[in-house]
Amino acid sequence: MQINLELMGPLVDYLPDSECGQTKMSLNDESTIADLLSLLKIKQRVAVAVNGEQEKEMKDLLKDGDNVMVFTNVSGG
Amino acid sequence: MPKGYTGKILHVNLTQGELIIEEPEEQFYRTYMGGSALGMHYVLKETSAGVDALSPENVLALCTGVVTGTPISGQSRLTAVAKSPLTGCIGDSQGGGFFPAQMKFSGFDAVIIKGKSPKPVFLWLHNGEAELRDAAHLWGLTTGDAEDKLKEELDDKRIEVLQIGPAGENLVNYAALISMSNRANGRTGMGAVMGSKNLKAVVVRGKQKPEIADPDTFKELQKWGTANLEATGMDGFGKYGTPSVTTPQDKVGGLPTYNFNSGTFDQAAEIDGVKLYKERLRGHERDEQNRFGRDTCFSCTVKCKRVTQIDEGPYKTEAKYGGPEYETIATFGSYCGVSEMDAIIRANALCNMYGMDTITCGATIAWAMECWAEGKLSAEDTGGIELVYGNAEAMVQMTEMIAKCEGFGKILAKGSRKAAEIIGRGTEEYLITCKGQEAPAHMPQVKRSLGIVYAVNPFGADHESSEHDGSYKAFPERMEYIGLTKPQEKLALNKEMMRFAMVTQHLFSAIDSLSVCSFIYGPAWQLYGADKLVEVVNAVTGWDVDIEELLEVGERRLNMLRAFNSREGIGRESDTLPKKMFKRPLEGGRSDGYALDEEEWERALEDYYRLCEWDVETGHPSLKKMESLGLGWVVAENEALSQVVS
Numbered sequence: 087m088q089i090n091l092e093l094m095g096p097l098v099d100y101l102p103d104s105e106c107g108q109t110k111m112s113l114n115d116e117s118t119i120a121d122l123l124s125l126l127k128i129k130q131r132v133a134v135a136v137n138g139e140q141e142k143e144m145k146d147l148l149k150d151g152d153n154v155m156v157f158t159n160v161s162g163g
Numbered sequence: 164m165p166k167g168y169t170g171k172i173l174h175v176n177l178t179q180g181e182l183i184i185e186e187p188e189e190q191f192y193r194t195y196m197g198g199s200a201l202g203m204h205y206v207l208k209e210t211s212a213g214v215d216a217l218s219p220e221n222v223l224a225l226c227t228g229v230v231t232g233t234p235i236s237g238q239s240r241l242t243a244v245a246k247s248p249l250t251g252c253i254g255d256s257q258g259g260g261f262f263p264a265q266m267k268f269s270g271f272d273a274v275i276i277k278g279k280s281p282k283p284v285f286l287w288l289h290n291g292e293a294e295l296r297d298a299a300h301l302w303g304l305t306t307g308d309a310e311d312k313l314k315e316e317l318d319d320k321r322i323e324v325l326q327i328g329p330a331g332e333n334l335v336n337y338a339a340l341i342s343m344s345n346r347a348n349g350r351t352g353m354g355a356v357m358g359s360k361n362l363k364a365v366v367v368r369g370k371q372k373p374e375i376a377d378p379d380t381f382k383e384l385q386k387w388g389t390a391n392l393e394a395t396g397m398d399g400f401g402k403y404g405t406p407s408v409t410t411p412q413d414k415v416g417g418l419p420t421y422n423f424n425s426g427t428f429d430q431a432a433e434i435d436g437v438k439l440y441k442e443r444l445r446g447h448e449r450d451e452q453n454r455f456g457r458d459t460c461f462s463c464t465v466k467c468k469r470v471t472q473i474d475e476g477p478y479k480t481e482a483k484y485g486g487p488e489y490e491t492i493a494t495f496g497s498y499c500g501v502s503e504m505d506a507i508i509r510a511n512a513l514c515n516m517y518g519m520d521t522i523t524c525g526a527t528i529a530w531a532m533e534c535w536a537e538g539k540l541s542a543e544d545t546g547g548i549e550l551v552y553g554n555a556e557a558m559v560q561m562t563e564m565i566a567k568c569e570g571f572g573k574i575l576a577k578g579s580r581k582a583a584e585i586i587g588r589g590t591e592e593y594l595i596t597c598k599g600q601e602a603p604a605h606m607p608q609v610k611r612s613l614g615i616v617y618a619v620n621p622f623g624a625d626h627e628s629s630e631h632d633g634s635y636k637a638f639p640e641r642m643e644y645i646g647l648t649k650p651q652e653k654l655a656l657n658k659e660m661m662r663f664a665m666v667t668q669h670l671f672s673a674i675d676s677l678s679v680c681s682f683i684y685g686p687a688w689q690l691y692g693a694d695k696l697v698e699v700v701n702a703v704t705g706w707d708v709d710i711e712e713l714l715e716v717g718e719r720r721l722n723m724l725r726a727f728n729s730r731e732g733i734g735r736e737s738d739t740l741p742k743k744m745f746k747r748p749l750e751g752g753r754s755d756g757y758a759l760d761e762e763e764w765e766r767a768l769e770d771y772y773r774l775c776e777w778d779v780e781t782g783h784p785s786l787k788k789m790e791s792l793g794l795g796w797v798v799a800e801n802e803a804l805s806q807v808v809s
């Protein structure tokens with residue numbers, strides 16, 4: 087399956103060749119959010135939104151065509 | 164004597180030119196820890212009810228904390244407290260850089276300033292000595308020029324200067340204190356208070372490095388910080404700085420736009436923080452931003468400060484005036500519908516040159532722009548300047564006119580609430596102020612417990628006085644450490660979220676009393692959690708504080724601020740949010756249609772009061788609460804307070 091991925095803020099550095107952290111990404115079927123993050127080698131704690139729905143869990147499954155946004159948890163600033 | 168602090172507090176009476184050094188007992192430091200709480204001790208003791216914020220009788224306290232100046236990330240912060248000319252409530256403001264650490268090295272933990280000098284002076288603190296010197300030749304200079312002159316005059320490039328710019332001299336109600344020409348104690352008009360006293364600057368230099376009680380543990384804590392930069396994401400935060408939250412805020416519908424009428428800005432990509440890093444930070448042409456485009460505070464490994472430089476054109480900017488934070492990008496940018504990054508960089512530099520709070524300045528201009536859009540203001544009022552949303556040129560021009568109190572700038576220099584009173588015509592409908600202070604760039608419609616804190620916070624709307632809603636769920640282990648174990652759903656405004664608001668507010672209040680950085684120490688995403696904050700305090704001082712004791716210091720400080728307002732007769736009636744947040748649903752983006760429900764909100768406010776043990780009718784702290792925090796003296800010594808607190 088293929089998802090549309092957007093990494094926010096400092097997370098863009100996990101996709102150095104992308105256009106501002108945006109890319110299409112192929113994943114194995116039945117991949118979860120946790121699988122995606124480990125593929126991206128993101129170690130810090132992040133928040134993930136799928137198709138605009140925020141506060142998704144790490145164990146949630148992704149499906150073909152999903153729009154996935156990954157945020158840091160910085161909330162002050 | 165325990166370590167970490169100098170044990171010396173300087174009292175300055177500018178009217179008489181008198182300087183007295185006080186050496187309080189250890190218990191005093193342990194009770195207040197420094198920063199805001201320590202400053203409030205003197206403000207409450209030495210001012211009377213109804214004091215005019217810009218009179219000689221107002222007291223301005225500039226305070227470091229017990230760990231300031233030790234070589235670990237996030238400790239070099241200074242807190243200023245005094246009655247605020249912007250709000251008429253207590254004023255309180257934090258700032259970082261190298262000044263706070265250097266002030267400690269100069270031999271003083273805090274400076275308590277009252278009176279008014281007959282002529283402009285600066286205060287020179289060096290190696291335990293203090294003197295007042297003539298500053299007539301510095302009056303009227305921008306911060307950068309004044310700092311250069313002082314370095315020349317004192318023949319020392321390593322002095323640090325905390326000063327007012329021309330805006331402080333002109334008593335702009337939200338004038339800031341500026342150090343390094345780019346760090347600000349921005350909020351609540353502390354620069355105007357200093358200006359009203361004819362005090363241009365405090366200049367510090369010294370070699371009295373604070374001693375550390377337990378150097379081995381301290382070293383371990385330093386190492387832990389460096390080793391955990393990546394795991395906590397603080398390396399990325401340092402690289403891209405606070406501006407990196409701009410696009411994420413927009414995506415969740417939380418980027419205040421068009422004076423808070425929308426949570427999304429269709430040109431957000433233009434004012435994005437990663438873009439700022441890649442295309443504007445000094446050194447970006449050679450990919451050397453990390454070397455030339457980032458700056459730090461004393462001993463901080465995170466280095467989150469921006470350095471920008473524009474060599475030519477209308478928005479020419481010198482690197483010494485730094486670069487915009489997220490708040491500045493939002494207030495001068497999306498609040499005003501402005502998408503030119505260079506204009507924002509210039510407006511930020513003007514605020515640093517003249518010494519003004521970027522949040523209130525940008526938000527006040529945004530308010531005027533909404534008044535214009537609604538036909539309540541015209542070129543006749545503004546002297547021909549078209550305050551139309553998106554007009555970057557007008558935004559920059561108005562910023563300078565405010566600093567100089569020229570034309571329409573003279574009215575906006577009072578802040579939006581007072582400007583609305585002067586202009587009338589129903590312009591108060593468009594205010595986004597709490598207690599007269601303009602709301603920072605986090606939206607109560609989206610972060611609802613934060614909205615309650617905006618309303619109840621004694622010095623007006625503030626985004627660094629509690630943890631933001633989403634963190635409760637995102638950081639369960641760190642939350643558990645401060646007794647928060649029941650995370651709630653997004654947008655919840657129930658009792659548990661009020662407990663979250665209050666407990667994290669107490670922690671942030673302790674952080675402002677220790678006077679440390681809330682990006683480094685905090686209950687959630689910060690580099691060091693609350694557990695490590697306890698360890699740092701103990702390693703430096705040799706005390707044995709636990710988290711309960713720190714939270715109590717925070718609660719003590721919050722009640723001191725609150726008692727100051729109670730003494731002024733300010734209570735529940737002032738604990739409100741701008742009307743538009745209830746009446747006018749947001750337009751567009753993920754928060755389209757969001758508005759607050761008045762009944763639900765008032766109920767939450769009452770839950771919060773009950774948790775704080777404040778009177779639900781009046782909002783004043785109860786006598787029992789004050790006494791339990793060792794603050795019985797505040798009530799006993801203040802006639803006006805004893806009449807309202809029971």
Ligand code: SF4
Pocket residue numbers: 236237238239259260458459460463464465466467468680681682683
């Ligand atoms: S995190 Fe940023 S603001 Fe805080 S101390 Fe470090 S450099 Fe200064």
